[in-house]
Amino acid sequence: MNIHLGYRPGCIGRVTELHASFYSRTVGFGAPFEAKVAAELAQFCLDYTPGRDGLWLAEQEDGQLHGSIAIDGSHYQASGAHLRWFITSDHSRGNGLGSSLLNAAMDFCKASGYERIYLWTFDELHAARHLYEKHGFRLSRSQRGAQWGKEVNEQMFTLGMR
Template sequence: METIEIREFTAADADWVVARHGVLYAQEAGFDASFEALVAEIVASFATSHDPARERGWIAERAGRRVGCIFCVRLDATTAKLRLFLVEPETRGTGLGRRLLDTCLGFAKHCGYARLSLWTHESHRAACALYKARGFACESSHPVHSFGQDLIEQSWTIDL
Protein backbone atom coordinates (compact mmCIF):
# COMPACT_ATOMS: atom_id res chain seq x y z
CA MET A 1 0.00 0.00 0.00
CA GLU A 2 1.27 3.48 -0.87
CA THR A 3 2.11 5.97 1.83
CA ILE A 4 -0.52 8.58 2.64
CA GLU A 5 0.98 12.05 2.82
CA ILE A 6 -0.64 15.03 4.53
CA ARG A 7 0.03 18.42 2.98
CA GLU A 8 -1.40 21.91 3.30
CA PHE A 9 -4.60 22.84 1.46
CA THR A 10 -4.25 25.00 -1.65
CA ALA A 11 -6.92 26.78 -3.68
CA ALA A 12 -6.61 23.99 -6.28
CA ASP A 13 -8.13 21.61 -3.69
CA ALA A 14 -11.30 23.64 -3.15
CA ASP A 15 -13.48 21.97 -5.79
CA TRP A 16 -12.49 18.50 -4.56
CA VAL A 17 -13.30 19.33 -0.92
CA VAL A 18 -16.75 20.64 -1.88
CA ALA A 19 -17.56 17.84 -4.35
CA ARG A 20 -16.45 14.96 -2.12
CA HIS A 21 -18.35 16.29 0.88
CA GLY A 22 -21.44 16.61 -1.31
CA VAL A 23 -21.15 13.12 -2.80
CA LEU A 24 -20.17 11.21 0.34
CA TYR A 25 -22.68 12.86 2.64
CA ALA A 26 -25.45 12.31 0.09
CA GLN A 27 -24.50 8.62 -0.31
CA GLU A 28 -23.81 7.84 3.34
CA ALA A 29 -26.22 10.10 5.23
CA GLY A 30 -28.84 11.10 2.67
CA PHE A 31 -27.94 14.79 2.93
CA ASP A 32 -29.47 17.05 0.29
CA ALA A 33 -27.74 19.71 -1.84
CA SER A 34 -27.93 22.29 0.96
CA PHE A 35 -25.02 20.52 2.67
CA GLU A 36 -22.76 20.83 -0.38
CA ALA A 37 -23.77 24.50 -0.63
CA LEU A 38 -22.73 25.05 3.00
CA VAL A 39 -19.39 23.35 2.38
CA ALA A 40 -18.87 25.55 -0.69
CA GLU A 41 -19.45 28.67 1.44
CA ILE A 42 -17.01 27.48 4.11
CA VAL A 43 -14.31 26.61 1.56
CA ALA A 44 -14.76 29.88 -0.36
CA SER A 45 -14.48 31.91 2.83
CA PHE A 46 -11.40 29.99 3.92
CA ALA A 47 -9.72 30.30 0.52
CA THR A 48 -10.26 34.06 0.32
CA SER A 49 -9.87 35.29 3.87
CA HIS A 50 -8.19 32.85 6.27
CA ASP A 51 -5.30 33.94 8.47
CA PRO A 52 -2.48 31.51 7.59
CA ALA A 53 -0.78 32.14 10.93
CA ARG A 54 -3.84 30.89 12.89
CA GLU A 55 -5.93 28.91 10.36
CA ARG A 56 -4.99 26.04 8.12
CA GLY A 57 -6.38 23.21 6.04
CA TRP A 58 -4.76 19.90 5.13
CA ILE A 59 -5.26 17.40 2.36
CA ALA A 60 -4.29 13.73 2.62
CA GLU A 61 -2.98 12.18 -0.60
CA ARG A 62 -2.11 8.67 -1.65
CA ALA A 63 -0.32 8.21 -4.98
CA GLY A 64 -1.35 11.72 -6.04
CA ARG A 65 -5.04 11.14 -5.25
CA ARG A 66 -6.81 13.10 -2.54
CA VAL A 67 -8.18 10.81 0.19
CA GLY A 68 -9.02 13.12 3.08
CA CYS A 69 -9.07 16.60 4.53
CA ILE A 70 -9.42 18.61 7.73
CA PHE A 71 -9.42 22.31 8.57
CA CYS A 72 -8.64 24.40 11.66
CA VAL A 73 -10.19 27.88 11.76
CA ARG A 74 -10.40 30.63 14.35
CA LEU A 75 -13.65 30.76 16.29
CA ASP A 76 -12.49 33.46 18.72
CA ALA A 77 -9.24 34.58 20.37
CA THR A 78 -8.92 31.43 22.48
CA THR A 79 -10.93 28.81 20.56
CA ALA A 80 -10.27 27.13 17.23
CA LYS A 81 -12.88 25.17 15.30
CA LEU A 82 -12.33 21.91 13.45
CA ARG A 83 -14.13 21.90 10.10
CA LEU A 84 -14.57 19.80 6.98
CA PHE A 85 -13.11 16.54 8.33
CA LEU A 86 -13.44 13.85 5.66
CA VAL A 87 -11.78 10.49 5.06
CA GLU A 88 -12.50 8.61 1.84
CA PRO A 89 -14.12 5.19 2.42
CA GLU A 90 -11.18 3.20 1.04
CA THR A 91 -8.79 4.77 3.58
CA ARG A 92 -11.00 4.41 6.65
CA GLY A 93 -9.54 2.10 9.26
CA THR A 94 -5.96 2.91 8.24
CA GLY A 95 -5.32 5.47 11.00
CA LEU A 96 -5.65 8.37 8.57
CA GLY A 97 -8.51 9.94 10.53
CA ARG A 98 -6.40 9.95 13.70
CA ARG A 99 -3.44 11.42 11.80
CA LEU A 100 -5.57 14.22 10.35
CA LEU A 101 -7.14 14.93 13.74
CA ASP A 102 -3.72 14.98 15.44
CA THR A 103 -2.43 17.35 12.75
CA CYS A 104 -5.30 19.73 13.45
CA LEU A 105 -4.88 19.46 17.24
CA GLY A 106 -1.13 20.02 17.03
CA PHE A 107 -1.59 23.12 14.89
CA ALA A 108 -4.25 24.56 17.24
CA LYS A 109 -1.93 24.01 20.23
CA HIS A 110 1.01 25.55 18.36
CA CYS A 111 -1.11 28.64 17.61
CA GLY A 112 -1.87 29.07 21.30
CA TYR A 113 -5.56 28.25 21.24
CA ALA A 114 -6.91 27.07 24.61
CA ARG A 115 -9.73 24.95 23.13
CA LEU A 116 -10.77 23.24 19.93
CA SER A 117 -14.46 22.82 19.17
CA LEU A 118 -16.39 21.07 16.44
CA TRP A 119 -19.95 20.52 15.24
CA THR A 120 -21.17 17.16 13.98
CA HIS A 121 -24.11 14.78 14.00
CA GLU A 122 -24.61 11.74 16.21
CA SER A 123 -25.01 9.57 13.10
CA HIS A 124 -21.30 10.06 12.32
CA ARG A 125 -20.48 7.32 14.82
CA ALA A 126 -16.91 6.56 13.73
CA ALA A 127 -15.92 10.22 13.88
CA CYS A 128 -17.61 10.65 17.26
CA ALA A 129 -15.78 7.59 18.60
CA LEU A 130 -12.49 9.08 17.38
CA TYR A 131 -13.26 12.43 19.04
CA LYS A 132 -14.11 10.70 22.32
CA ALA A 133 -10.98 8.53 22.19
CA ARG A 134 -8.84 11.61 21.60
CA GLY A 135 -10.30 13.39 24.66
CA PHE A 136 -13.08 15.54 23.23
CA ALA A 137 -16.26 15.86 25.31
CA CYS A 138 -19.74 16.18 23.83
CA GLU A 139 -21.06 19.41 25.34
CA SER A 140 -24.47 19.54 23.71
CA SER A 141 -26.77 17.31 21.71
CA HIS A 142 -30.20 18.14 20.32
CA PRO A 143 -32.54 17.13 17.48
CA VAL A 144 -32.62 19.24 14.32
CA HIS A 145 -33.89 18.97 10.77
CA SER A 146 -30.94 19.84 8.55
CA PHE A 147 -29.84 18.92 5.05
CA GLY A 148 -33.14 17.17 4.41
CA GLN A 149 -32.73 14.81 7.38
CA ASP A 150 -33.82 14.51 11.00
CA LEU A 151 -30.53 14.52 12.88
CA ILE A 152 -29.05 14.81 16.34
CA GLU A 153 -26.68 17.78 16.19
CA GLN A 154 -23.71 17.72 18.57
CA SER A 155 -21.04 20.15 19.74
CA TRP A 156 -17.76 18.70 21.01
CA THR A 157 -14.75 20.43 22.62
CA ILE A 158 -11.33 19.64 23.96
CA ASP A 159 -9.08 21.76 26.15
CA LEU A 160 -5.65 22.12 24.64
Protein backbone atom coordinates in the same frame (compact mmCIF):
# COMPACT_ATOMS: atom_id res chain seq x y z
CA MET B 1 -0.34 9.09 1.67
CA ASN B 2 1.16 12.56 2.07
CA ILE B 3 -0.41 15.28 4.20
CA HIS B 4 0.05 18.85 2.95
CA LEU B 5 -0.69 22.06 4.80
CA GLY B 6 -2.63 24.72 2.92
CA TYR B 7 -4.67 25.22 -0.19
CA ARG B 8 -4.00 23.15 -3.31
CA PRO B 9 -5.70 23.75 -6.68
CA GLY B 10 -8.90 21.71 -6.87
CA CYS B 11 -9.16 21.06 -3.14
CA ILE B 12 -12.38 23.04 -2.65
CA GLY B 13 -14.17 20.93 -5.24
CA ARG B 14 -12.71 17.62 -4.10
CA VAL B 15 -13.33 18.19 -0.37
CA THR B 16 -16.89 19.23 -1.23
CA GLU B 17 -17.29 16.11 -3.38
CA LEU B 18 -16.05 13.84 -0.58
CA HIS B 19 -18.52 15.38 1.86
CA ALA B 20 -21.46 15.41 -0.59
CA SER B 21 -21.09 11.81 -1.70
CA PHE B 22 -20.49 10.37 1.79
CA TYR B 23 -23.29 12.28 3.53
CA SER B 24 -25.77 11.74 0.70
CA ARG B 25 -25.19 8.01 0.86
CA THR B 26 -25.11 7.67 4.66
CA VAL B 27 -27.78 10.13 5.87
CA GLY B 28 -29.53 11.53 2.81
CA PHE B 29 -28.11 15.05 2.79
CA GLY B 30 -28.60 16.76 -0.56
CA ALA B 31 -27.98 20.00 -2.44
CA PRO B 32 -28.36 22.33 0.59
CA PHE B 33 -25.56 20.47 2.40
CA GLU B 34 -23.26 20.34 -0.62
CA ALA B 35 -23.81 24.06 -1.32
CA LYS B 36 -23.12 24.93 2.34
CA VAL B 37 -19.85 22.95 2.34
CA ALA B 38 -18.72 24.49 -0.96
CA ALA B 39 -19.60 28.07 -0.01
CA GLU B 40 -18.15 27.96 3.49
CA LEU B 41 -14.98 26.13 2.45
CA ALA B 42 -14.44 28.56 -0.43
CA GLN B 43 -14.83 31.53 1.93
CA PHE B 44 -12.45 29.92 4.43
CA CYS B 45 -9.83 29.50 1.69
CA LEU B 46 -10.24 33.15 0.65
CA ASP B 47 -9.93 34.38 4.26
CA TYR B 48 -7.18 31.89 5.20
CA THR B 49 -4.54 33.42 7.47
CA PRO B 50 -1.39 31.30 8.02
CA GLY B 51 -0.73 30.78 11.72
CA ARG B 52 -4.36 31.45 12.62
CA ASP B 53 -5.96 28.86 10.31
CA GLY B 54 -4.91 25.45 9.08
CA LEU B 55 -6.01 23.23 6.20
CA TRP B 56 -4.50 19.76 5.81
CA LEU B 57 -5.03 17.69 2.70
CA ALA B 58 -4.16 14.00 2.40
CA GLU B 59 -2.99 13.10 -1.10
CA GLN B 60 -1.68 10.01 -2.78
CA GLU B 61 1.53 10.28 -4.77
CA ASP B 62 -0.54 10.83 -7.94
CA GLY B 63 -2.12 13.95 -6.39
CA GLN B 64 -5.54 12.39 -5.74
CA LEU B 65 -7.02 13.94 -2.59
CA HIS B 66 -8.30 11.40 -0.05
CA GLY B 67 -8.96 13.45 3.06
CA SER B 68 -9.05 16.82 4.72
CA ILE B 69 -9.34 18.65 8.01
CA ALA B 70 -9.30 22.34 8.85
CA ILE B 71 -8.93 24.59 11.85
CA ASP B 72 -10.70 27.92 11.55
CA GLY B 73 -9.24 30.30 14.10
CA SER B 74 -11.03 33.41 12.86
CA HIS B 75 -13.41 33.53 15.83
CA TYR B 76 -11.11 32.00 18.43
CA GLN B 77 -11.46 34.80 20.98
CA ALA B 78 -15.25 34.54 21.01
CA SER B 79 -15.86 30.81 20.68
CA GLY B 80 -12.64 28.83 20.21
CA ALA B 81 -10.92 27.27 17.23
CA HIS B 82 -13.40 25.52 14.94
CA LEU B 83 -12.47 22.08 13.60
CA ARG B 84 -14.13 21.70 10.19
CA TRP B 85 -14.26 19.68 6.95
CA PHE B 86 -12.85 16.50 8.46
CA ILE B 87 -13.35 13.63 6.03
CA THR B 88 -11.55 10.71 4.43
CA SER B 89 -12.42 8.92 1.21
CA ASP B 90 -14.10 5.52 1.25
CA HIS B 91 -10.85 4.07 -0.11
CA SER B 92 -8.76 5.37 2.80
CA ARG B 93 -11.26 5.08 5.66
CA GLY B 94 -10.16 2.79 8.47
CA ASN B 95 -6.41 2.85 7.76
CA GLY B 96 -5.34 5.55 10.24
CA LEU B 97 -5.57 8.51 7.89
CA GLY B 98 -8.27 10.16 10.02
CA SER B 99 -6.05 9.92 13.11
CA SER B 100 -3.12 11.38 11.18
CA LEU B 101 -5.21 14.33 9.99
CA LEU B 102 -6.66 14.91 13.46
CA ASN B 103 -3.17 14.74 15.00
CA ALA B 104 -1.89 17.38 12.55
CA ALA B 105 -4.78 19.68 13.46
CA MET B 106 -4.30 19.14 17.21
CA ASP B 107 -0.55 19.78 16.96
CA PHE B 108 -1.31 23.03 15.15
CA CYS B 109 -3.78 24.06 17.86
CA LYS B 110 -1.22 23.41 20.59
CA ALA B 111 1.49 25.33 18.73
CA SER B 112 -0.95 28.21 18.12
CA GLY B 113 -1.96 28.39 21.78
CA TYR B 114 -5.58 27.48 21.10
CA GLU B 115 -6.96 26.38 24.46
CA ARG B 116 -10.48 25.60 23.25
CA ILE B 117 -11.46 23.67 20.11
CA TYR B 118 -14.95 22.74 19.06
CA LEU B 119 -16.72 20.93 16.24
CA TRP B 120 -20.27 20.24 15.17
CA THR B 121 -21.37 16.80 14.05
CA PHE B 122 -24.43 14.62 14.54
CA ASP B 123 -25.20 11.42 16.40
CA GLU B 124 -25.18 8.98 13.48
CA LEU B 125 -21.40 9.15 12.95
CA HIS B 126 -20.22 6.59 15.50
CA ALA B 127 -16.71 6.02 14.11
CA ALA B 128 -16.04 9.76 13.99
CA ARG B 129 -17.30 10.19 17.56
CA HIS B 130 -14.98 7.44 18.73
CA LEU B 131 -12.04 9.21 17.07
CA TYR B 132 -12.98 12.58 18.59
CA GLU B 133 -13.30 11.08 22.06
CA LYS B 134 -10.01 9.22 21.65
CA HIS B 135 -8.39 12.62 21.08
CA GLY B 136 -10.01 14.11 24.20
CA PHE B 137 -13.13 15.78 22.80
CA ARG B 138 -16.26 15.57 24.93
CA LEU B 139 -19.88 16.01 24.01
CA SER B 140 -20.89 19.43 25.34
CA ARG B 141 -24.21 20.10 23.61
CA SER B 142 -26.90 18.16 21.75
CA GLN B 143 -29.96 19.53 19.96
CA ARG B 144 -32.32 18.82 17.07
CA GLY B 145 -31.42 20.97 14.10
CA ALA B 146 -31.27 21.25 10.35
CA GLN B 147 -28.16 23.34 9.68
CA TRP B 148 -27.12 20.79 7.03
CA GLY B 149 -30.45 20.67 5.19
CA LYS B 150 -32.05 17.73 7.01
CA GLU B 151 -33.12 17.45 10.63
CA VAL B 152 -30.70 15.41 12.74
CA ASN B 153 -29.49 15.26 16.34
CA GLU B 154 -26.69 17.84 16.12
CA GLN B 155 -23.84 17.49 18.57
CA MET B 156 -21.12 19.90 19.64
CA PHE B 157 -17.90 18.39 20.88
CA THR B 158 -15.32 20.50 22.69
CA LEU B 159 -11.76 20.06 23.80
CA GLY B 160 -10.08 22.29 26.34
CA MET B 161 -6.31 22.28 25.93
CA ARG B 162 -3.80 23.54 28.46
